[in-house]
Amino acid sequence: MAGDKEEGFVIRDRRGSGGAEKAPAPPPPSASAAEHPPHVPSWEADEKAAPPVTFASFVISLGSSSLMLMGEKLEPQQPSMPVNLPQAKEIIDLLSVLEEKTKGNLTSDEQAVLRDMLYALRMKYVSLTTGS
Template identity: 40%
Template structure:
């Protein structure tokens, strides 16, 4: 009995994106060779940056602190404390701000006893500040 080799799955990007001139020869090479280097790098655990990605500033390392700051920034946007980074408009969306604050509270409960002292202090401080701002905005 002959066994078939498991080939995994194939992901095809069907978005319509205008390609740069430097990318056009790759597209003309055909689907079997287009992106071959990206797939090989991805299989090795490396990732070759595409033209668009190479122009962006590298993202910070994902740590608990960066995750907490990210959620905190989103909550501040929804509390109307800082402008939305994309539209530069200031809007207040208290239910969404509460959702994010509650998510941080859940994170605090679920990680209790597993954080180092700095992480614990950061989470407590951020939650205290966001909850205080929420109460002030909501008038409760």
Template identity: 45%
Template sequence: MSDKPDSPLMPEVTFSTFVLSLASSALMHLGEVPDPETGRTVRNEALARNAIDLLTMLDDKTRNGLSAEESKLMRDILYELRMKFVAHA
């Protein structure tokens, strides 16, 4: 991380921040939130599906190694994203 005063502070990298980052990407590709770089809302089903699939794979691979809080976060996020994806289909 840079010591420059104008550089943005990045959140600590944890399992939860990683999952939330992937979920934010999925929401952006579902057209639910604007792209932070352009400010535009654009829907891309293929990229949304990819982000959801990544979270699903991560859930499958880490199922027995998560804390109760991490497991709940993963279940809740996947449920919400899947429902939004289906609603837009």
């Protein structure tokens, strides 16, 4: 037994074959395969081109999503999304919680972005819900 080569475990799925055994699982990838991955996801390839995620960009992303859910088009050629006020309010509430939980821990610029985004979202939401 000491000279046996360890190959790992084999999984045999007999559910769909009526009890007939299936071929053993392929061996784990070799070291050379680990050095040269066959496919790099596009989001990893574009990582260098995209700006880094900051608190302000996170707030703007959430705010943009809420605006889109309230029927705003962020670009003129963009197709309209159906209005979903409950989901838009959920994002506004999430940003409100974020404002409360980060109080005293943000730079003045980050505070301003969050405060201004919340103001704009709340005003848009109120105007849509009151019909003004």
